Amino acid sequence: MSYQVSSVAMVTGASSGIGAALARRLATEGRDLVLVGRRADRLRTAVPGAAEPELLAVDLAVPDGVAAVADRLAAAERPVDLLIHAAGLTTALPFGVAALDDELAQLQVNVVATTQLLHAAMTAMQARGGGQIVVVGSTAAHWSSGSYAASKAWLEVLAGALADRTPTTDVQVLVVRPGFTRTDLHERAGIDNSGVPGWMWLAADRVAAETLSALRAGRRSWTPTRRYRALVAATAPLPRHRRSAVLRRLAPLRPR
């Protein structure tokens, strides 16, 4: 499958962080963009190089918001042939301590909205004879415990199953697993990440660049940077609770 640079790409989570960095890179390649996020003001300014992007300022935690994005993915006019699904959030507190409403909001965006958007994209792209889907997972799926890690593990398993079907559907599916990336994610969740050492921090633009390279290379999963690939490989033989213990020692996170 060849990577086209002249068609429409939708980026969810485009108002900040990794999604915004991906959208900026796609804009420099001349892609027409559909940008999704709640903060309309940030969507308008996040991708300065984009030529009149379509903006969908919606909340993916509510049914109408997800339906609006799914409808755009299904639309035959100016069809979206690349979906980058970066929208996501995390809770700050452990399961059982975090409020149930916070757990359900995380589940709604990271899992339920993801289900609906991947379903809409797969259905439309298969009918059109092809397309590309990138989902932003996390190394948390590999070495963290808790509901955020569980939501990212769920996403990774589903994306892997869709990637298995690429030869018959012509829809390329890539799951990207960034490590700690300097974005608004932790601040907005109320997490003190000052214990994460400097060498573990990635720039969102580096994650974006590696994501698009992995897409062009036809990969089905990618962990940006050699240092994170080495860490994942080194801890892979350990059971999950030991991997989590290693991560907690390396990079302690605390609620603020």
Ligand SMILES: NC(=O)c1ccc[n+]([C@@H]2O[C@H](COP(=O)([O-])OP(=O)(O)OC[C@H]3O[C@@H](n4cnc5c(N)ncnc54)[C@H](OP(=O)(O)O)[C@@H]3O)[C@@H](O)[C@H]2O)c1
């Ligand atoms: N930062 C890290 O260390 C890291 C590591 C691994 C994976 N990730 C993953 O990377 C992805 C992007 O996160 P980020 O780090 O770039 O954080 P971020 O700067 O907080 O970006 C999150 C994006 O998701 C959107 N979003 C969140 N809740 C939403 C909702 N209810 N409806 C619509 N959009 C919503 C936000 O837009 P609005 O607020 O405008 O709605 C924002 O654009 C997430 O899936 C995250 O899990 C991050």
